[in-house]
Amino acid sequence: MKKFLNNVDHMLAESLTGFATAHANLVEVQFEPTFVKRKQKAQNKVAVISGGGSGHEPLHAGYVGKGMLDAACPGQVFTSPTPDQMLAAAEAVHADKGVLFIVKNYAGDVMNFEMAAEMLSFEHATIYTSDDCAVVNSTYTTGRRGVAGTVIVEKCVGSLAETGANLEACKVLGEKINLRTSSIGAALTSCTVPAAGRPTFDISDSDIEMGVGIHGEPGRRREAMREADAIVNDMVAAIVHDIEAKQLPLKGEILLLVNGLGATPLMELYLIYNTAAKLLKEKGFTVARSLVGNYITAIDMAGASISVCLLDDEIKQHWDSPVHTAGLRWGA
Amino acid sequence: MKKFLNNVDHMLAESLTGFATAHANLVEVQFEPTFVKRKQKAQNKVAVISGGGSGHEPLHAGYVGKGMLDAACPGQVFTSPTPDQMLAAAEAVHADKGVLFIVKNYAGDVMNFEMAAEMLSFEHATIYTSDDCAVVNSTYTTGRRGVAGTVIVEKCVGSLAETGANLEACKVLGEKINLRTSSIGAALTSCTVPAAGRPTFDISDSDIEMGVGIHGEPGRRREAMREADAIVNDMVAAIVHDIEAKQLPLKGEILLLVNGLGATPLMELYLIYNTAAKLLKEKGFTVARSLVGNYITAIDMAGASISVCLLDDEIKQHWDSPVHTAGLRWGA
Incomplete structure (x- = not known):
């Protein structure tokens, strides 16, 4: 393992500082x-x-700021934060209209956010994100995993909350976006958790993991490395199939998010975007909004995910509204 | 080589599209x-x-937009653009106040931008960036290399140009920033140029390249991998030594840019920033502005560079002004 670090035990604190x-x-x-x-x-x-868990930067601390999150609770790398973190954060940022937790659907996160929610003395609600259409049930998950769609949920719910909307309205919007978003990832390499000191999984130079999770969880299958267009074609097909399975329309305006998992250069992400945008147009969608870059990573994994969010006027309005965070910023 | 690509010959066009x-x-x-x-x-x-050359994304195309560049000419990966590209770009964006080229000091770039400049029929000037204090003369360079400081030059000169300032004033500001900026990089791994298909250099798991160039050029020395603080300490010492050698003040406000070279996660970049900021404060500087992330990369190299720009009111004003590009955006 080759990383810029001093001591695994202090890495998170040093990085957060x-x-x-x-x-x-x-x-x-x-x-x-x-x-x-x-x-x-x-x-x-x-x-x-x-x-x-940490290791997905800029998610979540990078999305704290006006128009998005009020607070973020980072656990150790790929490890859930503990309920006392969520309680302390809620006490610090609660502003008389209740607390909304946005939680990616992983067993540890769900359990610890639930425990925190039970201890909260004020109004609260939770949105669970589960946009990953690769697999149902996974190493750390019952149901689908929450991945890059979480960024869209945090952006739009953050925007709506900023208008003074109530807890229920924020929850409804977040759940709508989660339902209308489908994602899938593909890994060319494993990530390496600092505390483990070795790659999470072995993969040969001629294979990829199709449908990989953001912690290196297994995807749909290990398959042969092919040209980018073939890989992207399969990813887009999985997303389109998921939209169909959810009985959502196979047309209309979409947000297309091509997300780097950590070690894949922007040049490749734009190449993926180029193919994905073309395929989605051919399917009948209009790519109305785009985001390309590292927004939710798997430490140092080479790989990328594609997310499609079916837009409507409300989602578009909240996507476009000003945001001022370390990881996403516009109009401010 | 494991990359998202279809055909090396079409990669740049697909990515740019x-x-x-x-x-x-x-x-x-x-x-x-x-x-x-x-x-x-x-x-x-x-x-x-x-x-x-391409492979440094988001530089340079990612900095085209209001408040920064009017145009960018991307060559093939790690290959200079040809003069006809600069001529066509100049013809397209020239707006009656002359053309300013900002060129990183590499022999091929210098030669091709000079050839283009000679053919321009209107007023023009060129700023050469050379902020890399690691080495003088390198694989592709006579003199110092232009690296991450180029982003600061492009941001601030772009801002000044937006005010209607003349060509000479823009050139003077750019050269001032270049003089007042010192950078150094360190590589944990090589990059892999797609057309080459194999790593640019070999490096063992226990070594780093101190002072590496953004094309994988040799730095000051191959040295043993150590804890991050020790590496950052040497990088900051090299920068401070360079500031001294330029007889610039070892105090005052600075912009601290910690730049990822492609495959190093944000968590590590913030850890590097943490140590660099502490060391620079101890030396007597005030970190007044910060930028942390992948702003000028070396394709998929694991590594990072540190840049320090000595601020003054003029530089600070132009750094802070609104910018709306794919790679840098604020206030717009």
């Missing part, structure tokens, strides 16, 4: 328990809080 | 000769054009 220092105008980090919150506490709105 | 499609509200790409320009042509300002 660097993050909070680099973005001191935006966020503050607190330790014991650990959470990141906006520097300027928002007033009179639903407090939107997310969290999960 | 994807880029231009994803950012169709911002840019347009033209082929034969190849360049990327703003969708909305700017009027009555110096036209700022950069370019160079």
Whole structure:
């Protein structure tokens, strides 16, 4: 394992301290328990809080700021945060309109956010994201995994919360977006968890993992490496099949998100985007919004995921609204 | 070699088409000769054009847009663009106040931009960036290499040009920033040029290349992998030594840019930032502005560079001004 690190046990704290220092105008980090919150506490709105294991940066701390999250609770790498983190974050950012948790559907995250929710003394609700259409049930998951669609949920729900909308409305929007978003990933290499010191899985130079999870969980199948167009074709087909299975329309405006898993260069991500956009147009969709880059990573995995969110006017409005975070910023 | 690609010969065109499609509200790409320009042509300002070999994304096409570049000329991966590209770009974006080329100091780029400049029928000037303090003269360079400081030059000169400033003023600002910026990189792995199909250099699991170039050029020395703090300490020491050698003040406000070379996760970049910021404060500097992420990459190299730009009010003003590009965006 070759990484810029001093001591595995201090890595998260050092990185979070660097993050909070680099973005001191935006966020503050607190330790014991650990959470990141906006520097300027928002007033009179639903407090939107997310969290999960670290190693997916910029998710989630990178999405704390005006127009998106009020706080994020980072666990150790690929490890759920503990309920005391969510409780401390909720106490810190609660602003009299309740707390909304956005939780990727992994057993540990679900359990710990549930425990935190039960202990909350004020109004609360939880959105579980499950946009990964690769597999049902996985190494750490009952049901589908929450992956890159979570970024879209956090952006749009954050936007709606900013308008003063109530808890129920925020939850409804988040669940709508989750339903209308399908994602799938493909890995060319494994990631390496620092504390493990070795790759999470073995993969030969001539294979890829189709449908990989963001922690290196197995996907649909190990298959031969092929040209990008063939891989992207299969990924888009899986997404289109998922949209059909959900009985959603195979037409209309979409947000196309091509996400890098950590070690895949932007040049390749745009190449993937190019093919995916063409295929989706051929299927009858209109690519109305796009996002290409590393938005939810699997540490240092070479690979990419494709997400399609079926837009409507409400989602589009909240996607377009100003956001000012370390990881996503526009109109501000 | 394991990459998302179809055909090495078409990779750049496919990627640029994807880029231009994803950012169709911002840019347009033209082929034969190849360049990327703003969708909305700017009027009555110096036209700022950069370019160079591809593989450093988001540089340079990712910096085309209001507040930064008017056009970018991407060559093949790690290969200079040809003069006809710069000529076509200049003809397309020239807006009656002359053309300013921003060129990283590599022999091929220098030669081809010079040839283009000689053929231009209107007023023009060129800024050569040479912020890399690792080595003087290198595989592809006479003098120092231009690296991550180029992003700062492009941002600030782009901002000044937007105010209607003349060609000379833009050139003076760019050269001031280049002088006041020192950078150094360190590689944990090589990059792999798609057309070569194999890593540019061999490096063992226990070594790093200190002072590596953004094309995998040799740095100062091959040295043993150590903890991050020790590596960052040496990098900051090299930068501080360079500032001293240039007889610039070892105090005052700085912009600290920690740049990923492609495959190093954000978590590690923030850890590097944390240590670098601490060390630079101890030396007497005030970290007034920060940028952390992949801004000028070496394809898929695991590694990072640190850049320090000594700020003054003028540089700070132009750094802070609105920018709307695919790769850098704020205030817009």
